[in-house]
Each structure stands twice: as C-alpha cells, then as structure tokens.
Amino acid sequence: MSTPADINDREEGLAFQPKFDASGLLTCVATEAATGDVLMVAHMNDEALRKTIASGEAWYFSRSRNALWRKGESSGHTQRVVEMRMDCDQDAIWIRVEQQGAACHTGRQSCFYRKIDKTDGETRLSFVDSDRLFDPNLVYHPKK
Amino acid sequence: MSTPADINDREEGLAFQPKFDASGLLTCVATEAATGDVLMVAHMNDEALRKTIASGEAWYFSRSRNALWRKGESSGHTQRVVEMRMDCDQDAIWIRVEQQGAACHTGRQSCFYRKIDKTDGETRLSFVDSDRLFDPNLVYHPKK
Numbered sequence: 174m175s176t177p178a179d180i181n182d183r184e185e186g187l188a189f190q191p192k193f194d195a196s197g198l199l200t201c202v203a204t205e206a207a208t209g210d211v212l213m214v215a216h217m218n219d220e221a222l223r224k225t226i227a228s229g230e231a232w233y234f235s236r237s238r239n240a241l242w243r244k245g246e247s248s249g250h251t252q253r254v255v256e257m258r259m260d261c262d263q264d265a266i267w268i269r270v271e272q273q274g275a276a277c278h279t280g281r282q283s284c285f286y287r288k289i290d291k292t293d294g295e296t297r298l299s300f301v302d303s304d305r306l307f308d309p310n311l312v313y314h315p316k317k
Numbered sequence: 318m319s320t321p322a323d324i325n326d327r328e329e330g331l332a333f334q335p336k337f338d339a340s341g342l343l344t345c346v347a348t349e350a351a352t353g354d355v356l357m358v359a360h361m362n363d364e365a366l367r368k369t370i371a372s373g374e375a376w377y378f379s380r381s382r383n384a385l386w387r388k389g390e391s392s393g394h395t396q397r398v399v400e401m402r403m404d405c406d407q408d409a410i411w412i413r414v415e416q417q418g419a420a421c422h423t424g425r426q427s428c429f430y431r432k433i434d435k436t437d438g439e440t441r442l443s444f445v446d447s448d449r450l451f452d453p454n455l456v457y458h459p460k461k
Contacts, residue, residue, distance in 0.1 A: 184423055185423070186442075187431070187441055187442045187443060187444075188441070188442070189433065189440045189441055189442055200344055200358055202346050202355055202358060204348075204353065204355060208353065209348065209352065209353020209354070210353070211346055211348060211355075211402075211411045213404070214344055214346060214404060214409040214411075226433060226435050226440055227435070256432055257432060257433040258355075258429035258430075258431060258432045258433065258445070259429065259431050259432075259433055259442055260357070260358060260428040260429050261421055261422070261423050261425075261428045261430070262428075265358040265428075266433075267355045267358075267429045277405055278405070279328055279329070279405055281405075284404040284405045284406075284409075285402035285403065285404050285411045286402075286405070287331070287402060287403050288400055288401060288402045288403075289333065289370060289401040289402065289403055289410075291370050291371070296333045296370055297331055297332070297333055298330075298331045298332070298333055298403055299331060300331075301402070
C-alpha cells in the first residue's frame with residue numbers, strides 16, 4: 174500500500190521513481206516536437222525506459238509481440254528524443270521527439286489519422302492528416 | 318482472435334470500433350488545443366467515451382476510485398473537447414481540449430510538470446512549467 178507520504182514524495186519529489194503497472198509497463202505518449210501533434214501512444218518497460226534515457230532514441234515494449242523494440246528498427250523511422258517528462262504519479266511519460274519519416278506502421282505521420290464525428294446521432298470516423306508517407310508493404314515486407 | 322481482415326477494417330475503415338482492454342478501458346491523451354501541450358493521460362470506459370462524445374466535455378474512468386468521473390466535477394476545472402481522434406488500432410484516443418483552470422490534481426496546468434534529466438550517470442527529475450494555478454487543499458478539501 175502507498176502511504177500519503179509515499180504519494181507526496183512521488184508527486185512532489187525529484188527522485189525518479191517510475192511506477193510500472195502489473196505488467197511492468199508505463200504508458201508513453203510521443204509528440205512531434207515541432208508541431209505538438211500526438212504521434213503515438215505506446216508502452217515502455219524498465220529496459221525500454223533506461224535505453225531511451227541512455228541513447229536519446231525511443232525504445233518501447235510491444236505488448237502484442239511481447240518484445241523490446243527500438244522504434245524504427247525495421248522501418249528506419251526512428252525518434253530522436255528532445256525532452257522526456259514524467260507525470261504526477263509517475264506512471265506515464267511524455268516524450269517530445271523528432272520523428273524520422275512517419276510514426277505509424279500504416280505509413281502515416283501519426284497513428285491518430287481519423288477523427289471521431291457524431292452526426293445524426295451516429296458516431297463515425299473520418300480521415301484527417303491521413304496521407305501515407307511510406308508504403309508499409311514495401312517497408313515491412315519487401316520483396317526479396 | 319482478430320483476423321487480418323478484422324485488423325484491416327479496424328485500421329483503415331471509418332466504423333467506430335473502440336477496442337477496450339481486458340479492464341474495459343481505452344487510454345486517453347488530452348492536449349491543450351491552443352499549445353499542443355500534453356495535459357494528462359487517463360482512461361475511458363465505454364460510458365465515459367459515450368458521455369464525452371455526447372456532451373463535448375471530457376469524462377474519464379478512474380482506475381483508483383473505480384468510478385466514472387466528469388473532469389472538473391469537484392474542482393470546476395472542466396475540459397471542453399475541440400476534437401477527438403482515434404488511433405490506428407482503436408485502443409487509444411487523443412482529445413484536444415480547452416482546459417478550464419488546470420488539468421492536474423496537484424494544481425498545475427499539466428500533469429507533466431517534471432522533466433527527466435540524466436547527469437553524471439544518474440537519472441533525476443527537475444521541475445518545469447510547475448507553477449500551481451490552484452491550491453489543491455482549498456479545491457478538494459475546503460474548510461467547512
């Protein structure tokens with residue numbers, strides 16, 4: 174159990190005390206430093222966090238592949254970290270990055286390429302900022 | 318199991334198909350519309366998501382309190398939603414908001430009021446944009 178003193182120290186102190194969830198992960202939001210656009214939401218385990226801090230390049234932990242992952246290791250679309258911030262309870266990280274190429278595996282700059290609209294009582298998506306900057310078939314499954 | 322056709326539909330289609338996690342939650346990132354700054358990372362269950370879409374004000378689901386929560390219901394620091402975006406696999410939402418007052422329960426504009434520094438091999442936090450816009454003791458625990 175966290176005591177009030179623990180909570181106060183984590184929220185108001187300057188000690189780095191990341192609070193990983195039951196799966197050993199933090200949530201990480203990456204934004205493009207130049208524009209403020211949210212590029213992606215992903216997760217970091219302790220090793221990804223340490224490698225990101227040490228290298229200045231974004232590393233994540235893929236829940237679907239259950240593996241550490243250097244962003245851009247397949248695609249070349251790396252993220253250079255400009256600033257890292259910790260949130261109040263130290264369970265989420267915000268990184269401002271310079272994105273090489275595009276952040277999303279679908280080829281778009283950002284994973285958030287659809288907005289949510291409500292018209293006539295129905296909720297739908299519509300594309301916005303959805304131009305592809307690369308063809309994922311060529312990047313991830315190149316012909317031999 | 319998701320088939321490739323399901324995944325393609327979720328990523329490239331315009332149907333609203335939020336993918337809640339095992340706890341019934343999506344991750345939500347709120348940014349200040351005017352500045353692009355990340356204000357907070359929180360969660361929405363199906364009801365919070367529907368109420369946010371219907372009302373144009375941010376609702377969340379608090380994991381610690383296990384309760385639906387209208388942002389600002391205690392503090393008055395509501396969030397008017399300017400735009401909502403869905404990510405590629407529909408398990409994360411980005412909302413651009415106009416924040417009334419301050420987003421963080423500590424009284425700061427953003428929950429991300431400390432940056433991560435590495436100096437002499439040691440990782441520490443330092444305050445940045447950390448002025449308090451309100452006193453949480455007065456807002457959450459007013460004297461009778």
